[in-house]
Amino acid sequence: MEIGSSALLFLLALSLVFTFGTAQNSNPTASSCSNDRGNFTAGSAYETNLNAVLSSFSSIAANDYGFYNLSIGQTPDQVNAIALCRGDVQPDVCLSCIDNATTEITSVCPNQKEAGIWYDFCMLRYSNRSIIGVLDRSIVIQLVNPSNVTDAASFNTALNNMLVDLMNRASSGGSLRKFATGNVIDPVLQPIYALEQCSPDLTQEDCTTCLETTLSVIPGCCGGRRGAQVILPSCFVRFEMERFFQEPTNETTSNSNNNNNTSRIIIAVVVPVASVAIIIVCVYFFLRARKKKEIVESYSSRANITTNNSSDEVFPLAKHEDSFSEPYPR
Ligand SMILES: *[C@@H]1O[C@H](CO)[C@@H](O)[C@H](O)[C@H]1NC(C)=O
Ligand SMILES: *[C@@H]1O[C@H](CO)[C@@H](O)[C@H](O)[C@H]1NC(C)=O
Ligand SMILES: *[C@@H]1O[C@H](CO)[C@@H](O)[C@H](O)[C@H]1NC(C)=O
Ligand SMILES: *[C@@H]1O[C@H](CO)[C@@H](O)[C@H](O)[C@H]1NC(C)=O
Ligand SMILES: *[C@@H]1O[C@H](CO)[C@@H](O)[C@H](O)[C@H]1NC(C)=O
Ligand SMILES: *[C@@H]1O[C@H](CO)[C@@H](O)[C@H](O)[C@H]1NC(C)=O
Numbered sequence: 456m457e458i459g460s461s462a463l464l465f466l467l468a469l470s471l472v473f474t475f476g477t478a479q480n481s482n483p484t485a486s487s488c489s490n491d492r493g494n495f496t497a498g499s500a501y502e503t504n505l506n507a508v509l510s511s512f513s514s515i516a517a518n519d520y521g522f523y524n525l526s527i528g529q530t531p532d533q534v535n536a537i538a539l540c541r542g543d544v545q546p547d548v549c550l551s552c553i554d555n556a557t558t559e560i561t562s563v564c565p566n567q568k569e570a571g572i573w574y575d576f577c578m579l580r581y582s583n584r585s586i587i588g589v590l591d592r593s594i595v596i597q598l599v600n601p602s603n604v605t606d607a608a609s610f611n612t613a614l615n616n617m618l619v620d621l622m623n624r625a626s627s628g629g630s631l632r633k634f635a636t637g638n639v640i641d642p643v644l645q646p647i648y649a650l651e652q653c654s655p656d657l658t659q660e661d662c663t664t665c666l667e668t669t670l671s672v673i674p675g676c677c678g679g680r681r682g683a684q685v686i687l688p689s690c691f692v693r694f695e696m697e698r699f700f701q702e703p704t705n706e707t708t709s710n711s712n713n714n715n716n717t718s719r720i721i722i723a724v725v726v727p728v729a730s731v732a733i734i735i736v737c738v739y740f741f742l743r744a745r746k747k748k749e750i751v752e753s754y755s756s757r758a759n760i761t762t763n764n765s766s767d768e769v770f771p772l773a774k775h776e777d778s779f780s781e782p783y784p785r
Contacts, residue, residue: 488564504528542634552577591688607679613641665690
């Protein structure tokens, strides 16, 4: 009886860890409809080409670097599209995400010649101009966790050092993949997990320029926060206090000096402890959440966008995944 219920509790705990560890929002994170780049009309050649490009993604052959570019038609009705998956996403999940993006983008941006949509796992952009190999910083989307870390000075220093390191690693990643992840623990034991990625068709210089822009935005929007994303058309950065990306299988990370035995021991110990902690936290926040349902909403309401074209419609659409995996206490 006693053992039975603890075993059940343990299984429940494991399933929570699993759910939380892999939970990702399948809704878009943000979208951008570029009104200043022109509109197309129903029945136009541009619309035909756009639909052809978008439907082509559903039959595209998977590759293991998650970057796809397609062009259909002749100028002035040519449609150029780029789809890019986050560097840790498996090919099947990548294609599923892109597939979702192709249907969603036409409902979010019904008549724009240029648009983009972003998800946790992938992004999709299209335009009548050539966009392959072109650095684009025309919009800056910021998604900010309203909760703050305990020791901002310590956190920000460690975060900034890691972000610069990841920028250098991502930008030197080669023409198929410009992606880097890492994690560190700051001097007061606050964990930081971060990820940076450029569209791999950018040059190393353009990737660096793009990521420098995201990094320059962070102190103003996101310093001392428990998590944030800064998204530009050509690159993005994200950090959180818990792991939100897959462990790289064959890539050096900032703390890759653990050997296998150590990792196994840590997993064996941490999982049950973390499970119990998560249950306690869940119960606590479940009770709290009944009074403060608006907390979950506040992540997206703090989202902030700047564009160079004031008439662009840019929507931060989704609640951040962490509104799921981590309730935000005040
Ligand atoms: C894209 O469309 C816009 C608006 O119709 C137009 O001004 C621009 O010249 C087009 N660009 C190309 C490369 O065709
Ligand atoms: C394009 O259409 C949107 C509405 O869908 C409108 O707000 C915008 O002004 C249009 N842009 C141009 C250049 O006509
Ligand atoms: C695509 O959408 C379906 C239906 O909403 C969802 O179940 C699936 O998880 C989505 N795929 C990805 C990779 O988000
Ligand atoms: C976090 O810190 C910022 C700036 O220091 C402050 O404006 C904000 O209210 C804080 N957020 C919370 C939830 O305490
Ligand atoms: C984009 O697609 C074209 C046509 O398939 C291909 O030749 C080109 O190499 C691709 N560019 C990149 C950067 O992947
Ligand atoms: C890891 O990558 C290196 C080159 O980047 C390669 O030589 C090696 O075989 C890879 N190892 C595994 C286990 O995939």
